[in-house]
Amino acid sequence: MGDAIVTLKIDGVEVHVPEGTMILKAAKDNGIIIPTLCNLEGLTPYGGCRLCLVEISGSPKLFAACITPVSSGMEVTTQSEKLKEYRKMAVQLLLAEKSHVCSVCVANDHCELQSLANELGVDHTMFERNFTKEEIDSTHDFLVIDRNRCILCTRCIRVCDEIEGVHTLDLRMRGKDAQIIMDLDNKWVNSCSCTSCRKCAKVCPVGAIYIEGEPVGHTKHKEIAEFITERRQRKCK
Amino acid sequence: MEATSLNLADIQKIAEQEVDFERAYKYRINVCCSSGCVPLGALKVLKAFEDAVKELGVEKECKVARTGCPGTCAVGPAVMIEPGDYLYQNVTPEKAREIVRDHVVLGLPVKEMLYKNEAFYKKQQRLVLRNAGKIDPQRIQDYIAMGGYSAIVKCLATMTPQGVIYEVSTSGLRGRGGAGFPTGQKWGLVARAHSKPKYIVANLDEGDPGVFANRTLAEADPHAILEGMLIAAYAIGAEKGYLYIRSEYPLAIQTLQKAIAQARSISLLGDNILETGFKFDVELRFGAGAFVAGEETAILASVEGRRAMPRPRPPYPANSGLWGKPTLIQNVETLANIPLIIQNGGVWFSKIGTPRCTGTKCFSLTGKTKNPGLIEVPMGITLREVVFDIGGGVPEGRKFKAVLVGGPSGGCLPDTLLELPVDYDSLTRVGAIMGSGGIVVLDDKSCMVDTAKFFTEFCVDESCGRCTPCRAGLIRIKEIFDGITQGDARVEDITTLEKAGVYIRDASLCGLGQTAPNPVLTTLRYFKDEYLEHIQDKKCRAGKCFKNKEEEV
Amino acid sequence: MSTDDKRRLALEKSMKEHNYEESALLEILHRAQEIYGYLDKELLMDIAQSLHLPPSHVFGVATFYSYFKLKRPGQHVITGCLGTACYVKGVDEIMRAIEKEYNIKRGESTPDGKLSLLVTRCIGACAMAPAIVVDDEMIAKATKEVVLQKIKEVLGGDKPESR
Numbered sequence: 022m023g024d025a026i027v028t029l030k031i032d033g034v035e036v037h038v039p040e041g042t043m044i045l046k047a048a049k050d051n052g053i054i055i056p057t058l059c060n061l062e063g064l065t066p067y068g069g070c071r072l073c074l075v076e077i078s079g080s081p082k083l084f085a086a087c088i089t090p091v092s093s094g095m096e097v098t099t100q101s102e103k104l105k106e107y108r109k110m111a112v113q114l115l116l117a118e119k120s121h122v123c124s125v126c127v128a129n130d131h132c133e134l135q136s137l138a139n140e141l142g143v144d145h146t147m148f149e150r151n152f153t154k155e156e157i158d159s160t161h162d163f164l165v166i167d168r169n170r171c172i173l174c175t176r177c178i179r180v181c182d183e184i185e186g187v188h189t190l191d192l193r194m195r196g197k198d199a200q201i202i203m204d205l206d207n208k209w210v211n212s213c214s215c216t217s218c219r220k221c222a223k224v225c226p227v228g229a230i231y232i233e234g235e236p237v238g239h240t241k242h243k244e245i246a247e248f249i250t251e252r253r254q255r256k257c258k
Numbered sequence: 259m260e261a262t263s264l265n266l267a268d269i270q271k272i273a274e275q276e277v278d279f280e281r282a283y284k285y286r287i288n289v290c291c292s293s294g295c296v297p298l299g300a301l302k303v304l305k306a307f308e309d310a311v312k313e314l315g316v317e318k319e320c321k322v323a324r325t326g327c328p329g330t331c332a333v334g335p336a337v338m339i340e341p342g343d344y345l346y347q348n349v350t351p352e353k354a355r356e357i358v359r360d361h362v363v364l365g366l367p368v369k370e371m372l373y374k375n376e377a378f379y380k381k382q383q384r385l386v387l388r389n390a391g392k393i394d395p396q397r398i399q400d401y402i403a404m405g406g407y408s409a410i411v412k413c414l415a416t417m418t419p420q421g422v423i424y425e426v427s428t429s430g431l432r433g434r435g436g437a438g439f440p441t442g443q444k445w446g447l448v449a450r451a452h453s454k455p456k457y458i459v460a461n462l463d464e465g466d467p468g469v470f471a472n473r474t475l476a477e478a479d480p481h482a483i484l485e486g487m488l489i490a491a492y493a494i495g496a497e498k499g500y501l502y503i504r505s506e507y508p509l510a511i512q513t514l515q516k517a518i519a520q521a522r523s524i525s526l527l528g529d530n531i532l533e534t535g536f537k538f539d540v541e542l543r544f545g546a547g548a549f550v551a552g553e554e555t556a557i558l559a560s561v562e563g564r565r566a567m568p569r570p571r572p573p574y575p576a577n578s579g580l581w582g583k584p585t586l587i588q589n590v591e592t593l594a595n596i597p598l599i600i601q602n603g604g605v606w607f608s609k610i611g612t613p614r615c616t617g618t619k620c621f622s623l624t625g626k627t628k629n630p631g632l633i634e635v636p637m638g639i640t641l642r643e644v645v646f647d648i649g650g651g652v653p654e655g656r657k658f659k660a661v662l663v664g665g666p667s668g669g670c671l672p673d674t675l676l677e678l679p680v681d682y683d684s685l686t687r688v689g690a691i692m693g694s695g696g697i698v699v700l701d702d703k704s705c706m707v708d709t710a711k712f713f714t715e716f717c718v719d720e721s722c723g724r725c726t727p728c729r730a731g732l733i734r735i736k737e738i739f740d741g742i743t744q745g746d747a748r749v750e751d752i753t754t755l756e757k758a759g760v761y762i763r764d765a766s767l768c769g770l771g772q773t774a775p776n777p778v779l780t781t782l783r784y785f786k787d788e789y790l791e792h793i794q795d796k797k798c799r800a801g802k803c804f805k806n807k808e809e810e811v
Numbered sequence: 812m813s814t815d816d817k818r819r820l821a822l823e824k825s826m827k828e829h830n831y832e833e834s835a836l837l838e839i840l841h842r843a844q845e846i847y848g849y850l851d852k853e854l855l856m857d858i859a860q861s862l863h864l865p866p867s868h869v870f871g872v873a874t875f876y877s878y879f880k881l882k883r884p885g886q887h888v889i890t891g892c893l894g895t896a897c898y899v900k901g902v903d904e905i906m907r908a909i910e911k912e913y914n915i916k917r918g919e920s921t922p923d924g925k926l927s928l929l930v931t932r933c934i935g936a937c938a939m940a941p942a943i944v945v946d947d948e949m950i951a952k953a954t955k956e957v958v959l960q961k962i963k964e965v966l967g968g969d970k971p972e973s974r
Contacts, residue, residue, distance in 0.1 A: 066570070067724075068569075068570040068724075068725070068767055069724045069725050069726065069767070070725070070726050071725050071726050071727055071765045071766075071767070072726075074765060082764075083764055083765060085570065085767070088570040089570075090572065107761055107764070107765055110727075110731075110757070110758070110761045110765075111726050111727070111765070114726055114727070114730040114731050114734065115726060115730060117730070117734060118729075118730040118733075147754050147757070147758075148734040148737075148754070148758075149734070149737060151733075172726075173723060173729070182865075187865070188865035188867060188868060189865070189867060190867060191865065191867035191868050191870065191871040192565070192723070192871050192875075193870060193871055193874045194723075194874045194875070195548070195550075195565070195720075195721065195722050195723050195874075195875050196718060196719065196720065196721035196722060196723045196728075196729055197718060197721065197723070197729060197730075197732075197733045198723075199722075199723035199729070202867055202870060202871070203867065204865075204866040204867050204870070205852045205855055205856060205859075205866045205867070205869075205870045206852075206870055213866070214865065214866070214867075293936065294936065294938055294939060297936065297939065297942075297948075297949040297950070297951045298939070298951055331937075331938030331939065332938055334938075334939075465932070465933070466895075466933070467893070467894030467895040467896070467897075467898075467932050467933035467937075468894050468895030468896045468933060468937050469933070469937070470936075470937055470938075505841065505878055506878075506931065506933075506934050543837070543838070544837065544838065544841055545876075545878075546837060546840070546841065546876030546877070546878035546879055547876050547877035547878035547879075547931070547932075548875060548876050548877065549932065560837065561834070562833075562834045563832075563833055563834040563835060563836035563837050563838075563872070564836075564868075564872060565871055565872055565875040566875065566876070567875075581834075622937055622938075624895070624896035624899075624937040624938060624940065625895070625896055625899045625900075626899065630896070630937065630938040630940075631938050632938075662895070665895070666895065696895065698895050698896060698899060700899065704899060709899075712895075712898055713895075716932065719932070720932075722875075
């Protein structure tokens with residue numbers, strides 16, 4: 022990443038950002054919020070949730086803003102009828118994929134998926150909802166994972182690997198069967214590598230990983246991105 | 259063959275020796291021993307021919323060779339006798355002796371056993387498969403005798419890397435893995451990338467169900483792939499190549515392992531190739547049952563020993579591929595074209611096929627066709643020619659209904675599109691893809707709704723799970739299909755299918771997700787009446803659907 | 812030396828040949844499955860430790876690829892090809908017949924471990940569709956009758972326990 026500054030237009034506004042910046046960050050730094058569920062500043066971008074799709078003039082394709090770097094003269098559109106429809110579709114699909122029932126969820130009112138659904142005006146899903154019955158793992162002293170609420174954003178996996186540096190978490194299987202696992206798909210209490218650092222709970226955008234007995238609002242009391250960046254800086258010193 | 263260090267001139271000498279050696283034989287009996295014919299008893303047939311030749315005392319004038327596939331899988335075991343390319347079909351060990359006696363001893367081909375379908379070969383143009391069924395893939399000398407490895411000799415002796423890339427660019431060759439990216443341009447990108455070392459990954463992860471072109475190529479002519487890799491390595495400056503192959507292809511793996519060992523033994527691979535100082539080696543890597551691993555960033559993850567999950571581009575593999583180094587990823591069929599381009603020149607190649615899509619393409623022709631098998635046709639041939647002339651139409655007097663082009667994420671095309679020329683752009687326009695070259699013919703006993711459901715199920719199973727549209731979307735589409743085929747659906751479901759399909763196509767991260775809705779969208783486009791019939795009348799004209807429920811009860 | 816030791820030694824040799832490199836994980840899992848027949852958790856832990864990889868990474872890779880088996884397969888294995896060509900030519904009917912005959916579902920083994928019924932996506936025998944593999948032998952252009960007869964043959968007199 023060089024020191025060069027790139028000039029581009031986002032939603033008609035001219036912005037200047039360092040070369041190599043991703044569109045999502047460039048927009049955010051200039052007060053334009055593009056929705057995302059998997060991206061978290063300080064972690065390697067994943068490009069999985071597809072909520073941050075944007076249009077770029079001159080291309081018929083859509084681009085995920087979290088993984089597309091800016092380039093000079095680029096004209097980005099972050100809001101359009103089509104984009105809104107696609108974002109609603111993504112939220113609907115996520116809601117239909119697992120058992121997301123806000124009223125009985127620990128993350129109610131502190132859930133990024135929920136607030137996104139509200140913002141986008143998703144009041145129903147066009148798909149039949151699939152209520153999964155995965156066993157809740159509450160064997161750990163205070164950390165709980167409820168895979169029925171997981172949206173597979175892999176923030177927890179990345180924070181565990183990149184910030185905590187232990188890589189306790191990963192994915193098993195693939196596609197619709199993919200799930201977050203601890204070590205060799207062990208119960209949490211039997212994990213040989215978990216340091217109980219709670220970072221996974223702090224970064225979870227929904228109520229899939231949480232701390233027992235602690236209000237989710239408290240676990241995520243700080244802006245999560247700040248938390249990660251802070252850790253990063255502390256590590257550097 | 260003993261380990262020896264050869265130089266550039268020696269390859270020509272081997273070729274001449276081998277040709278002389280062959281000339282001593284009046285006849286050559288090629289017994290196809292590829293994965294297609296072996297289960298039908300080809301190895302016993304091979305043994306029977308060897309015995310018969312000895313018994314009848316013609317072993318001095320008649321050579322029996324174990325070869326790869328001539329493409330006529332429908333009538334295996336297949337045996338070809340040269341000169342004259344007499345192709346015998348459905349050969350049994352009992353018939354072997356009769357064929358040797360009449361054809362070799364008396365010089366009278368056994369007419370009633372010959373493959374009579376001339377149309378099968380007439381419209382084909384076999385470049386990539388030039389040696390398939392004619393040489394013994396286990397003998398490097400056979401390949402050299404056919405002019406093999408003369409292209410790399412030409413490169414090393416007379417051409418600069420830039421010159422090689424220029425020839426490939428001139429040829430107009432486009433990637434045969436499906437996307438059709440111009441090969442010369444790709445090579446140029448990797449060649450210009452600054453960091454080192456550079457790598458080549460040859461893609462033989464033929465995961466499309468219903469496709470076996472790459473397997474057949476590897477089993478019939480493994481050295482063509484290796485020579486293509488060598489030339490690419492010379493052009494882009496790579497020292498190491500990985501050949502990624504499905505583990506479901508044991509015979510192809512064995513053949514390639516042997517080929518690599520032989521090439522190393524005569525210094526066609528290694529630290530000092532043909533005493534020119536050029537260095538390149540190839541290592542095999544084995545897939546493990548993941549269709550998505552054929553995607554170019556996923557294959558990199560897999561070669562590195564990780565979950566084969568596609569990653570976003572940029573960075574492009576040409577700049578940052580294996581272990582962050584510049585990497586050329588190329589399908590093996592593309593690579594097998596390269597020696598011909600070098601031997602005959604890019605201009606020669608650019609005249610084959612159509613101006614925008616030059617050369618030929620291998621297709622696996624299967625389903626309800628009279629002549630299933632592996633074919634190679636010039637780009638731009640029409641679907642009708644493939645299905646009816648080469649394929650011989652639909653068997654058992656049934657009616658043609660649709661042809662599925664491009665594998666599980668291809669498109670189902672109706673008879674009104676049969677005049678469509680087969681090339682990258684025309685196929686994409688009608689909602690299909692070239693894919694890795696699968697053509698499946700469907701007759702009126704096939705239900706289009708059921709077919710679309712089958713392919714959706716395949717993609718559901720093969721989705722890696724990274725992005726929302728593909729992981730969470732395809733499964734919902736599948737559920738809607740379950741409803742339609744079991745009599746539990748509403749007309750509005752069609753709109754949902756369309757909306758979700760378009761969304762998955764536009765919003766997915768990789769090629770798998772982007773093309774997975776193709777069968778759904780094309781069947782909705784061309785066969786909507788069948789959907790309505792299922793939903794409104796609970797009727798399946800092919801008699802495939804509405805069964806499962808009763809049976810389970 | 813016990814069989815276990817011999818197997819362990821063969822695996823160790825393979826890992827050493829690959830220099831205990833992380834990137835050789837797939838090769839080593841292939842080899843381990845060849846040696847042991849399937850990959851259980853103990854074995855995966857062993858590989859993770861030898862290659863200095865997080866166990867969750869190894870488990871993630873082993874379960875991502877459908878070729879790797881984490882359960883012991885049955886004594887006799889029937890694999891149905893569910894590739895396009897085989898599907899179009901009616902492999903599903905044959906599979907249903909086997910399921911009915913032995914009261915077993917695809918992807919499962921009989922309780923006594925005598926018979927496993929698996930599916931694979933295309934073995935590349937498309938021109939000979941439908942294809943069913945009984946132990947290591949492929950039956951080309953298979954029919955219900957031929958396949959059921961063949962299974963009877965490989966099982967000998969044994970009738971596997973049904974659930």
